[in-house]
Amino acid sequence: MTSPVTTRELLFHELSVLVRTTRQLLSKIDGDHWTFRPHPSMRTLHELAEHLVQIPAVDLAILQEKDQRSVQQLEAELSSDNKEGLIAVLETGQQQLREYMESLDEQSFFEKRTTAFYAQESSTQAKWLLEIVTHMAHHRSQLFNYLKQLDYNVNMFDLY
Numbered sequence: 001m002t003s004p005v006t007t008r009e010l011l012f013h014e015l016s017v018l019v020r021t022t023r024q025l026l027s028k029i030d031g032d033h034w035t036f037r038p039h040p041s042m043r044t045l046h047e048l049a050e051h052l053v054q055i056p057a058v059d060l061a062i063l064q065e066k067d068q069r070s071v072q073q074l075e076a077e078l079s080s081d082n083k084e085g086l087i088a089v090l091e092t093g094q095q096q097l098r099e100y101m102e103s104l105d106e107q108s109f110f111e112k113r114t115t116a117f118y119a120q121e122s123s124t125q126a127k128w129l130l131e132i133v134t135h136m137a138h139h140r141s142q143l144f145n146y147l148k149q150l151d152y153n154v155n156m157f158d159l160y
Contacts, residue, residue, distance in 0.1 A: 008109060011129045012098060015056075018136045019094045021159050022052060025143050026083045026090075033150050045146050046081075052139040053086045054078045055132060057093030060100055063128040068117045101129055 026049060034046040043051065054075060061071050078089045104112065104125055113122035123131070140159070147154045 006106075007126060008101060008129070011126075011133055012101070014133050015094065015097075015129075015136070017160070018133065018140055019056075019090055022090060022136070022140050022143065023087050025140070025147060025154065025158060026053075026087055028147065028152055028154065029083055031082075036146065036150055038146060038149055045143075045150075048139065048142055048146060049083075049086055050079060052136065052143060053080075053090035054093065055136050055139065056090065056097040059128070059132045059135065060093070060097045062116045063114050063123075063125065064100075065114050066117070071117070097129075097132065101125065 029045070029049070034044065034049075036045040037043070042048075057078060058071060058075055061074050066074070078093075080086045080089055101109065108125065110124055110126050112125050114125070114128070115122040144154060144159065
């Protein structure tokens with residue numbers, strides 16, 4: 001009999017799907033489209049892509065209770081103006097997040113609480129990982145929609 005898949009493993013699987021599909025979407029982008037902004041109140045394609053790829057590393061810093069200045073400095077350090085650099089930021093951040101989460105024993109994963117610099121209440125590490133997956137899925141969906149608006153050949157199979 002095999003052991004049941006753990007919550008952490010399920011979340012890591014979803015994170016890996018998000019990273020793989022984000023990488024594939026980013027690789028389709030033509031350099032001429034980075035300045036595309038679907039509405040004046042929205043990010044440019046480049047700003048959205050940069051935010052999306054930074055989520056694993058930046059949210060890791062936040063859950064490790066780094067202060068706002070440190071997080072903003074990290075965001076600046078992780079800036080990239082090309083898709084290869086963006087993909088590298090994404091993959092490195094995913095690896096750092098995985099290493100941190102795997103370093104936690106099961107009790108710490110489910111019970112250790114940390115507080116973001118902007119939050120009133122703390123969250124468990126398990127909840128943080130779930131929020132990171134959700135955060136990435138939200139912005140990957142936005143990226144997909146931007147590419148659709150730019151007439152890229154993308155469809156639902158690009159998300160799985």
